[in-house]
Amino acid sequence: MLLLTCPCCGVDADETELAPGGEAHVTRFGAGASDDDFEGYLFHRKNPKGVHFERWRHAMGCGKWFHAARATDTLEVFGTYSAQVLAPPKDLIEKIKLKRPDWEGF
Template sequence: MLTVTCPVCGAQGDETDFHGGGQAHVRRPATHDPSNISDEEQRDYLFIRHNPKGLHFERWRCDRGCGKWFHAARDTVTMEFKAFYGITELPPEELMKQAKGPWAEYFAKAIKARAKA
């Protein structure tokens, strides 16, 4: 059983008290006009997801308390949650540095952007 904690309202419970929403940090194409999006961009947005062994970043919804969406960092090998954080936030920096594969590239850009701000 997974124990989940909502970072918004503090509600805590097992995974049946929350709703998993798939991969976190999925970016929509820059335009909402489908005629200006390549087939590859549309395919990637709708269907292509990371499925790493190890650290993974997911979306969850608090069905037990506030009803808000939030992000969670979870190890897919041990099933242990490493962090919970708001939907508009990035994960803790130590987790971004541990990220591998496509996550590493995504968070490296985020760390650079944060440093410039």
């Protein structure tokens, strides 16, 4: 079971209170983009075994979107952060690197 701390309302929210939003920091390619870019935006996901950045929505709580970093193999949660960013915060990346020295990075 996942327990994520919502950065918007500060509640320790259980997985069943949240709605998953898939992989985070996917660059959107829309009208005018090449077919390859659009295909990548629609279909290509990292699906790693290990550190993963995801979008979640506190659906049954404050209703806000946020980002979470967690390990897909151990369900360890490294941290949650604001939805209004294009990349994970530096201090969170440092924290993950300390815990997972063999992680290839974001």
